[in-house]
Amino acid sequence: MGRRKIKIEPIIDKHNRFICFSKRRAGLFKKANQLARRGFQIAVLAFTESGNAFVYGSPKVEEVVERFLHNSDATDGAGSSKATESLSKAPEDCKEQEQTEKVSSESAESAQQKDVSRETKERAEDGEDSWNSLSSALTESKHFWWNSSVENLSLKNLLQFKSALEALLTSVRIKADSLLVEQDFLAGFT
Structure with missing residues (x-):
């Protein structure tokens, strides 16, 4: 008897999606904290349907998000990650980017x-x-x-x-x- 493998797919029912998020939120941030304690720079941004932001970052959310949005932490040409490239190519009017900028500015105040x-x-x-x-x-x-x-x-x-x-x-x-x-x-x- 092992764990069943679940299919990863979007949860369509809003109520079920909210319950899933509220159950898994603490675990997500706990894992992010464990990675941060091991020396990784990490930022987790989660937004609910109603627009509430749940944020965790190490050393600071603003620093990590700023680094990826503006490529200020330049690595060697071969060492740049796919995540950095995709973030730099993301359209400026993307909803997720606007929410990220909103949270980082609100946290900085x-x-x-x-x-x-x-x-x-x-x-x-x-x-x-x-x-x-x-x-x-x-x-x-x-x-x-x-x-x-x-x-x-x-x-x-x-x-x-x-x-x-x-x-x-x-x-x-x-x-x-x-x-x-x-x-x-x-x-x-x-």
Whole structure:
């Protein structure tokens, strides 16, 4: 009695696909962690149907993804991998590449920048709103910006506040998932 060999094929039913992903996610990140502990540079990016990102990377997701997207880690001509070549030939409007760039940019934003989305930052730089001044004023007064009163905000600022909260939620989910993966990995040794 050995294991049955399963056929690798796409799971069509959305509910079954979600269950399969949620069951196998921890194992995937555990294997990535094991490879990272053995000295490999690795990045795992998984996106759910709803667009939630689950990310693991060593040393950092941004560094590994950046290296493959921009070929900044030049190896000798014969030593370049097929993965590097395929990533460099990928079309720029590819959905996976856009999601990878979105996750790497969101992960790179620090807590001091209040995890404001890229569009919000561009609008703030153009002088279209006062979101940065509001968040910096709240930071200086030692209040957390997400606890501020929303009653006096305009519609534009409410939408920016909403997108900032969504970006914060995404970064919290990513951090929580990475901590869970580490916890599961360490539990395997006890």
